[in-house]
Amino acid sequence: MSTTTTPVTAGTIRVSGLTVRHRRVTALDAVDLDFGTGVHGLLGPNGAGKTSLIRVLATVARPAAGRVELFGGDLGDARERRSARRQLGYLPQDFGYYPGFTVREFVAYVAWLKEMPADATGAAVEQAVERVGLTDRIDAKLKSLSGGMLRRVGIAQAVVNNPRLLLLDEPTAGLDPEQRVEFRALLRELGEASTVLVSTHLVEDVAAACTGVTLIERGTVAYRGTPAALAALGRDGDETDGNAIERGYTTALRAHRGTGAGR
Numbered sequence: 175m176s177t178t179t180t181p182v183t184a185g186t187i188r189v190s191g192l193t194v195r196h197r198r199v200t201a202l203d204a205v206d207l208d209f210g211t212g213v214h215g216l217l218g219p220n221g222a223g224k225t226s227l228i229r230v231l232a233t234v235a236r237p238a239a240g241r242v243e244l245f246g247g248d249l250g251d252a253r254e255r256r257s258a259r260r261q262l263g264y265l266p267q268d269f270g271y272y273p274g275f276t277v278r279e280f281v282a283y284v285a286w287l288k289e290m291p292a293d294a295t296g297a298a299v300e301q302a303v304e305r306v307g308l309t310d311r312i313d314a315k316l317k318s319l320s321g322g323m324l325r326r327v328g329i330a331q332a333v334v335n336n337p338r339l340l341l342l343d344e345p346t347a348g349l350d351p352e353q354r355v356e357f358r359a360l361l362r363e364l365g366e367a368s369t370v371l372v373s374t375h376l377v378e379d380v381a382a383a384c385t386g387v388t389l390i391e392r393g394t395v396a397y398r399g400t401p402a403a404l405a406a407l408g409r410d411g412d413e414t415d416g417n418a419i420e421r422g423y424t425t426a427l428r429a430h431r432g433t434g435a436g437r
């Protein structure tokens with residue numbers, strides 16, 4: 175049984191032979207991938223290599239080997255990396271912030287880092303904060319916010335420049351169910367015009383917001399397809415044991431492990 179289907183779209187990101195190492199650990203092993211407009215869920219067990227992929231795409235880590243193109247530019251080139259940074263938004267798993275900054279100051283600071291025109295920054299900051307439902311706290315200091323609110327500030331700073339590529343590393347961790355529902359609606363909206371890559375352990379995020387799924391396992395690509403195709407893989411199992419996407423995830427992982435691929 176083949177568990178691989180055609181990716182939904184192609185274009186914004188092209189990765190070939192991507193290898194990422196952390197000292198002796200090979201986090202990604204000669205991976206080929208492409209992503210275009212839409213919301214792409216990145217799934218995989220702990221330590222699979224999802225963060226390593228996102229960090230390379232966000233230009234904060236350099237690969238050991240391989241080629242990475244964003245918007246047609248090769249990230250091996252310093253000028254292309256700088257240009258890519260202006261066009262992407264990135265929410266790391268643990269994002270650093272200055273506790274004494276207000277929400278407005280912090281999001282404006284990120285807009286400045288992204289070299290946005292100064293006269294457009296004020297409105298862009300307010301719009302980004304509104305998108306994450308924090309307008310009433312825009313002048314509150316970050317140290318006064320709850321964990322879930324801080325996560326929303328992290329999302330606001332990632333979208334302030336209306337990025338063509340949005341990279342989100344476990345963005346729904348710490349959000350309550352109502353916020354997650356709202357956040358998935360925001361993801362769908364952003365994915366209409368941009369490429370959104372979202373790493374998550376929550377299959378509900380994938381089912382509700384993603385147009386495509388990529389499953390990473392031990393540094394290799396175990397599965398690519400639509401959420402519906404992944405769910406279909408799980409339909410044959412015991413219907414009482416989790417939902418169809420969770421079972422499809424397990425089926426795809428086991429099939430991949432059976433091939434002996436990965437580190």
Ligand SMILES: Nc1ncnc2c1ncn2[C@@H]1O[C@H](COP(=O)(O)OP(=O)(O)OP(=O)(O)O)[C@@H](O)[C@H]1O
Nearest residue numbers: 196197199201218219220221222223224225226227
């Ligand atoms: N800074 C580091 N130093 C050494 N090894 C690392 C480092 N960062 C990641 N690794 C290793 O690289 C591999 C891939 O890690 P990565 O964080 O990319 O996985 P992940 O899929 O994002 O995991 P999780 O779901 O737990 O966040 C793992 O074996 C991890 O232990």
